[in-house]
Amino acid sequence: MATKPAETPRVRVRRRSWVRILIPAALILVWLLGAGLGGPLFGKVSEVSSNDQTSYLPSSADATQVQNLLGEFNDSDAIPAIVVFTADRELTDDQLAAADDAIASSTEIKGVSDDVSPAIPSEDGRAVQAFVPISSDAELADTVSALQEQLQADVPDDVAVYVTGPAGFSADLVAGFAGIDGLLLGVALLAVLIILIIVYRSLLLPLVVLSTSLFALCVALLTVWWLAKWEVLLLSGQTQGILFILVIGAATDYALLFVARFREELRSTKDKGAATVAAWKASVEPIAASGGTVIAGLLCLLLSDLKSNSTLGPVASIGIVFAMLSALTLLPALLFTFGRAVFWPKRPAFEPDVVIAGNGVAAKGLWARLARAVKSRPRLIWIVTTLVLVAGAAGFTQLDASGVPQSDLVLGASPARDGQVALGEHFPGGSGSPVYVVVAEDAMQDAADILLDHAGIDSVAVNASDSPSGTATIDEDGISAVGPPGTPAPEPTVVDGEVILQGTLTDAADSDAAAETVRELRVEVEPLDALVGGVTATAVDTNDASIHDRNLIIPIILVVILIILMLLLRSILAPILLILTTVLSFGAAMGVSALVFNGIFDFPGADPAVPLYGFVFLVALGIDYNIFLMTRVREESLRHGTREGVLRGLSVTGGVITSAGLVLAATFAALSVIPILFLVQLAFIVAFGVLLDTFVVRSLLVPALSYDIGRAVWWPSKLRRGEK
Numbered sequence: 001m002a003t004k005p006a007e008t009p010r011v012r013v014r015r016r017s018w019v020r021i022l023i024p025a026a027l028i029l030v031w032l033l034g035a036g037l038g039g040p041l042f043g044k045v046s047e048v049s050s051n052d053q054t055s056y057l058p059s060s061a062d063a064t065q066v067q068n069l070l071g072e073f074n075d076s077d078a079i080p081a082i083v084v085f086t087a088d089r090e091l092t093d094d095q096l097a098a099a100d101d102a103i104a105s106s107t108e109i110k111g112v113s114d115d116v117s118p119a120i121p122s123e124d125g126r127a128v129q130a131f132v133p134i135s136s137d138a139e140l141a142d143t144v145s146a147l148q149e150q151l152q153a154d155v156p157d158d159v160a161v162y163v164t165g166p167a168g169f170s171a172d173l174v175a176g177f178a179g180i181d182g183l184l185l186g187v188a189l190l191a192v193l194i195i196l197i198i199v200y201r202s203l204l205l206p207l208v209v210l211s212t213s214l215f216a217l218c219v220a221l222l223t224v225w226w227l228a229k230w231e232v233l234l235l236s237g238q239t240q241g242i243l244f245i246l247v248i249g250a251a252t253d254y255a256l257l258f259v260a261r262f263r264e265e266l267r268s269t270k271d272k273g274a275a276t277v278a279a280w281k282a283s284v285e286p287i288a289a290s291g292g293t294v295i296a297g298l299l300c301l302l303l304s305d306l307k308s309n310s311t312l313g314p315v316a317s318i319g320i321v322f323a324m325l326s327a328l329t330l331l332p333a334l335l336f337t338f339g340r341a342v343f344w345p346k347r348p349a350f351e352p353d354v355v356i357a358g359n360g361v362a363a364k365g366l367w368a369r370l371a372r373a374v375k376s377r378p379r380l381i382w383i384v385t386t387l388v389l390v391a392g393a394a395g396f397t398q399l400d401a402s403g404v405p406q407s408d409l410v411l412g413a414s415p416a417r418d419g420q421v422a423l424g425e426h427f428p429g430g431s432g433s434p435v436y437v438v439v440a441e442d443a444m445q446d447a448a449d450i451l452l453d454h455a456g457i458d459s460v461a462v463n464a465s466d467s468p469s470g471t472a473t474i475d476e477d478g479i480s481a482v483g484p485p486g487t488p489a490p491e492p493t494v495v496d497g498e499v500i501l502q503g504t505l506t507d508a509a510d511s512d513a514a515a516e517t518v519r520e521l522r523v524e525v526e527p528l529d530a531l532v533g534g535v536t537a538t539a540v541d542t543n544d545a546s547i548h549d550r551n552l553i554i555p556i557i558l559v560v561i562l563i564i565l566m567l568l569l570r571s572i573l574a575p576i577l578l579i580l581t582t583v584l585s586f587g588a589a590m591g592v593s594a595l596v597f598n599g600i601f602d603f604p605g606a607d608p609a610v611p612l613y614g615f616v617f618l619v620a621l622g623i624d625y626n627i628f629l630m631t632r633v634r635e636e637s638l639r640h641g642t643r644e645g646v647l648r649g650l651s652v653t654g655g656v657i658t659s660a661g662l663v664l665a666a667t668f669a670a671l672s673v674i675p676i677l678f679l680v681q682l683a684f685i686v687a688f689g690v691l692l693d694t695f696v697v698r699s700l701l702v703p704a705l706s707y708d709i710g711r712a713v714w715w716p717s718k719l720r721r722g723e724k
Contacts, residue, residue, distance in 0.1 A: 024333035031330045035215045038222030042185070045221075046174075048228035049235040058305045061541040062522070066436050066533020072495045073463045074470070078113050078133035081144060082165030082432035083151060084423050087158060090125035095159055102154035103130045109146050111138025115470070127426035134167045141178075144171035148415065164419025165432040166535060172410045172417070176676045177237030184241060188248050188670035189214070192663050196252075199659045205342050208334050209259065213251035216326035220247050220319040227318075234311040241671060241679055242312065242613075247319040249667035250294065250621075253660040254327035257628060258283045260656035262335050266348045272339040276332050284328060286631045289568045290624040291324040293561055297620035300557045304549040306542065309609060367654030371647040374703050381704035385696055389584045392692075395591030398598055400605040403543040404677060405510035406535070408604045411675040420508060428458040430505020430514060435521065435537065437501040439530035444492065444499050448474045450524045456517030457503040464490035471502060509535045515543075546608030554615050558583070561623055569630060570717040577705060577713070578630065582622045585697045586615055589689030597681065607678050614682065618689040621664060625657050625698045633706065637719060642711040650703045661694025 057064045083106075085091070085099045099119045107114050113133040121128045134143050144163050152161045163171075189210060196206035224243065228235040261282045265275035298320070301313035340347045374381060407417040423431055435457070439447040444462065451457045452475065462479060464472040467490040473480040479489040492499045503521075507513040514536045522532045558579060565575030590611065597603040632653050637645030668690065671683035706713050 024336045027329050027333040028337070031215045031219070031326065034219035034222060038218035038220075038225075041221050041225045043182075045180075045225065045235065045240050046237075048225060049237060049240060057307070057538065057541055058545065061545070062531045063533045063538040063541045066438055066531050066537070069438055069495070069498075069500070069531075070436065070533075073493055073500045078135055079140065079167045079170060080165050080432060081132045081134055081147065081163050081167035082419070082423060083130045083132050083147070084127060084162040084164065084419055084426075085119070085129075085151075085155060086127040086160050086162070086422050086426065088126070091121070091128065091159070095156055096121070096128065098155045099128050099130075099159070102151045103132070105154065106132055106147060106151065109143065109150060111135050111140075111143035112147060122426035124426055127422070129423065129427055129431060131165075131432060132163075132167075140167060141171045141174040144168060160422070162415065162419030162422050164416045164423060168416030168419055169406050169409075172414050173237070173676070176410045176674060177241070180237055180241050180244070180674055183673050184670060185244055187673050188245060188667045191666035191670055192248060192252055195659070195662050195666055199256075199655075199662075200343070201346055202343055204338065204344060205259065208331070208338065208342055209252060209255045212255050212326045212331045212334070213248045213323070215330055216251040216322040217244060217247040217319070219326075220322040223318050223322070224315050233314055234307050235315065236308060238308070238676070238678060239312050239315050241674055242682075243315055243319050245667045245671055246316050246617075247323050249664040250291070250320055251323035251326055252663045252667070253624065254283075254287045254291070254323060255331050256656050256660045256663065257287060258327055258331055259335070260653075262332075263343065263348045264652075266340060267351050270350050272336055276336045279335075280328065280332055285568075286628055287324055287327055289564070289631065290627045291320050293564050293623050293627065294320050294620040296560045296564060297557045297616055300553050300560060301549075301616065303553055303556065305545040306549055306609070309546075309549050309553075309612070312613075365651075367651045370654065370699065371651045371703075374650065374700070374707055375643075375647055378704040378708040382701050382708060385701040385704070386584070389588040389692075389696070389701075392588030393584065393591045395595045396587055397591075397594075399590060399594035399611070400598075401608050401611050402605060403515075403539065403546075403608055404603075404605045405508070405512075406539065407508070407510050409677050411677055411680060420510075424508055428504050428506050429508040429511065430458070430536070433509035433535040434461075434502040434504050435518060435532060436534045437503065437521070437525060437530050437532055438498055439501065439525065439528055441492070441494050441497055441499050443528045443530070444474075444501070445478065447501055447525055447528055447530055449476065450528075451501065451503045451521065452476065454503075454517060454521060454524070456506055456513065456520070458506045459504045461502045461504075463493040463500045463502070465493045466490045474501070505536065510539060515540050543608050546612070550608060550612040553612060557616065557619060561619065565623070565627075568627065569634060569714070570719070571714045573709075573715045574630065574706070574713045577709075578623065578626045578702065581697050581701050581705070582619050582626065582693070585622055585693045586618045586689060589618060589685055589692055590614060593681070593685045593688060596684065603677065603681065606681055610678065610681050610685070614685040614689070617668075617682075617686045618693070621686075621690065622693040622697070625661060625693060626702060628657050628660070629653050629698055629702065630706075634714075634719070637714070642713065642719070643707050646703050646707045650699070654699065657698060658694055661690050661698075665690040665694075 083103065087095065096119065103116055103119055106112050107116060111134055113135055115133060117131040119128040119130045132147065134140065144167055148161065148163045155161060192213070193206055193210055196209055197203070200206060220243065224235065227233050258279060262275055262279040265278045269275050295317045298313045298316045301309050304310040335342055407414065407420055437447055437451065448460050451460045460474050461471040462474045463470065464479070472490040479492065505514045505517060507517070518532060518536050518540050525532065562575055562579050565578055566572055569575055597606065629649055633645050633649030636648040640648060665687040668683050669687040671679045711719070
């Protein structure tokens with residue numbers, strides 16, 4: 001039998017060369033394909049997202065159950081808009097007639113349902129209101145805008161027209177999120193590009209790093225979009241904005257870490273392939289640990305009662321997964337392709353003698369000087385920084401995170417807010433956004449009496465299908481007749497033995513007073529087994545669920561991250577110290593943010609979810625930098641001992657971690673271009689917190705504390721022994 005000739009060394013070398021070329025090329029092509037499929041979905045997220053608060057409540061919430069029943073009583077899922085016409089003096093007959101005609105003709109607008117109400121005059125005669133239902137399938141913002149324009153055109157110039165109510169406020173939110181695909185993404189990418197150019201003093205490398213982040217975002221969006229399309233998860237404008245920022249920031253951070261190791265390896269080898277492999281081996285553990293920690297923290301949100309929180313967990317986790325994959329596959333392929341040229345004009349020189357003599361650690365520079373400062377006065381440094389952080393955390397008590405009115409969710413101009421103010425000047429504040437009470441038919445009058453006796457309720461009506469308006473007034477004597485004397489009273493609409501009452505609030509539906517009315521009514525109608533829902537009840541249930549989530553999830557996240565750190569660092573004491581320093585940093589960030597929100601921006605308060613989101617991102621991402629630092633410290637400690645390892649780890653990682661912190665802070669700060677109160681507050685908290693963590697906690701507190709403790713910081717691992 002003939003034997004196969006042995007391969008010559010030249011053939012094996014040539015084959016390895018082709019493999020080294022084909023693998024990076026294949027990786028780049030795969031990512032290009034994913035980006036090509038995901039890129040066109042920017043601008044189409046609204047097709048698969050929802051900003052309806054009720055859809056995010058747990059199914060057991062009273063407001064959710066009432067919302068589900070409304071369609072059975074009304075046979076419509078339309079979103080009500082409240083139209084208000086006002087004048088400086090009592091409206092004339094001609095003006096009233098013009099308002100009536102304008103309301104009647106509004107049904108010609110695409111998206112407006114036919115069953116609009118007649119114009120209802122106010123007691124002072126200077127305003128009228130009408131209820132205009134807008135189809136849930138319509139483009140809400142466009143329909144509201146068209147309604148506003150047509151109504152204003154159909155009435156005299158001295159009559160002002162406002163569109164408010166649930167449809168008006170939803171349209172304001174849609175308008176607020178309008179820049180999330182273009183403006184937010186553009187600002188974030190531009191900020192990152194400028195920072196990268198300053199850091200690297202190169203033109204090509206920033207584009208390579210930025211393309212890595214952008215490709216990761218495209219593929220993450222492709223995955224999330226289809227999962228939302230298939231109704232596997234819920235997506236909102238808020239979640240979308242956080243996904244964009246998180247992926248860009250995290251992917252860039254991981255890329256910075258990899259690039260730093262790649263440049264370090266190029267100093268000790270001429271072979272760009274060997275440098276790429278060595279950088280990958282050195283980076284895979286901290287990147288995987290960092291991303292895994294963030295994912296673990298985010299997935300804890302699945303325990304949330306609020307779907308807006310629980311759905312953020314998997315959505316953001318998907319983004320982090322692709323951020324890690326792009327940094328560990330696409331980026332190495334691009335760096336291998338360009339080699340040293342990627343750093344042009346400051347290409348790293350081949351300096352093996354320098355690397356061997358100094359083990360890659362610079363003897364001069366900012367971080368070397370900081371390491372020497374830590375070495376000379378470690379205890380003073382960590383005590384002073386701890387006191388500063390404690391002082392900042394003292395302001396945490398000033399943060400009012402009990403919820404904000406719906407009218408304050410949008411910053412800047414808000415037509416719906418202006419309309420609500422006008423409505424409250426001439427009608428009961430809660431007009432158009434009633435309290436709904438679902439109760440058994442035989443307990444209808446008892447429930448109506450409870451509502452009528454409450455100071456927060458102006459009037460009560462009951463759904464009645466045989467009434468021209470679809471409702472009938474109910475008072476202490478029962479349902480009132482509609483029409484001339486002798487007309488029989490309408491019969492209430494009964495569904496499965498239940499009726500639905502509508503209580504008009506005397507206060508604005510999104511006010512604290514209205515929320516208190518809902519809470520008191522729920523207690524009073526509880527013996528009747530009644531359910532209380534509506535716009536105000538939805539806000540109450542949302543706030544209560546947010547507070548529950550915050551108190552439950554924060555401790556769980558701490559435990560999960562602590563376990564991950566223990567496994568990563570093979571220690572118990574070091575992870576505990578890292579968790580404590582990160583929590584202290586979070587407290588200081590929240591304390592300073594509270595003072596800024598109250599004293600400078602004069603915000604009306606904060607959503608209960610703000611501390612939870614701030615905690616998730618600051619603790620999970622703040623731990624990232626400690627992981628980058630301490631994994632390198634551990635690596636150096638195995639060779640040189642703990643105290644020398646701390647100094648070397650700080651010197652080597654100082655520049656890259658600081659750059660990563662600046663990038664992440666800049667990307668989260670970009671959220672502030674979206675005029676939504678929640679996102680602006682989150683932008684400030686995370687951006688400030690990341691900078692605090694980068695420049696104070698990771699640069700001073702953790703190194704000084706670790707140096708002062710010495711080898712005992714690795715307790716109970718073997719690394720704690722054998723050091724002088």
